[in-house]
Amino acid sequence: MNIAWGITGAGHFLRESYEIFWTLAQEHQITTFVSGAGEEVLRMYGLFDKMSEISNGEYLREIFLESRSGKSFPKAGRFLLGKYDALIISPATSNTVAKVVHGISDSLITNAVTQTVKGGTPVYIVPVDISGTLMSEMPYFIDRDACEKCDDCPPKERCPKNAITDQIDLLKCDGCGLCVDCCPHSAIRGGFVKCRVRDIDAQNVETMRSMDGIAVLKNPNEILSLF
Ligand SMILES: Cc1cc2nc3c(=O)[nH]c(=O)nc-3n(C[C@H](O)[C@H](O)[C@H](O)COP(=O)(O)O)c2cc1C
Structure with missing residues (x-):
């Protein structure tokens, strides 16, 4: 399968997400999309240089960085063209969740979510700030x-x-x-x-659960049961 992986700037669930996608990459083609903050945070946790173990740069195994993606995110067009079987955002910051819930598409990841839903492909989101x-x-x-x-x-x-x-x-x-x-x-x-999870972030996750074309996952481990 062709899977698109979106990484945002969350430290929480980042290492777990890396491990899950490393496992998926043994059987599936993974294209990685990384937000500007995601790029910084991946480096801080020593994971940036290891990303090529998951997406080695071949077609449909590329890494697209928001910092090099312009403002109109042309690569997000792939989601409309049905190039991917699923888009999974893991981990998803409370910032990205808030934007998705309010229909904002001004970043690589939020734009990918919008185009994927419009293209009729399923989106799975693993928020970090769920409750408690x-x-x-x-x-x-x-x-x-x-x-x-x-x-x-x-x-x-x-x-x-x-x-x-x-x-x-x-x-x-x-x-x-x-x-x-x-x-x-x-x-x-x-x-x-x-x-502590803020009320606004917990409410946004609840709203996202009822959104068309988007499924919310509890943690990165749930991704494995999708494929
Ligand atoms: C080391 C580090 C860890 C972070 N972890 C989180 C996190 O777990 N959850 C979160 O919502 N934001 C976290 N942030 C803040 C986000 O990176 C920041 O809100 C950013 O603007 C999110 O942008 P994005 O949603 O486009 O990736 C972290 C920032 C740093 C520097």
Whole structure:
């Protein structure tokens, strides 16, 4: 099958989504569409360079980045032409969900959703903010209690992206993890943070459930049962 995968800028469910699509790619052709924020967040979690293991660049296995897609998103025309059997957005930020619910199509992913519904192909969306609270994985950060502010700071010196000063510049960081391994005080770490789901985001997900042509999935694992 030809499957289109849309990635938005959510850290939550990102690694799980990557693993599910890696599995699907063993049997199906996956074209990946990445929002501008999605591109940044994929890098922060060290996944951007691994995307070619899922979409290797061949026809119908390409990676389309919003940052290189212009403003009219011509590649979204493929959804009208019926090139794909399904579009799956996983993970979907609360921002993208809000836009979909309000019929806005001004980003690569929201435009893909619109064109796919218009083309009569099913859309599946995995929102991150559904209800209650969630534990979200964070990119690397400096643990201020553990950092000894060494004059010679190995993480700063070894970072291939020069992303570390007294802070980590996450727009430069590509999540390689070299800094974690070489800090003598184990002061660089990732980890999980607890987030409360806002009422507006939970309501948007409920509204999306009743939308024509769109099915809402609870988590990325549910994607496997579709194929
Ligand atoms: C490290 C990181 C993790 C993020 N995780 C989430 C998330 O789990 N859920 C969410 O709704 N937004 C998250 N965001 C914020 C979105 O990236 C931001 O709202 C962005 O504008 C979404 O754009 P998009 O919907 O076009 O991808 C995160 C941002 C960063 C920097």
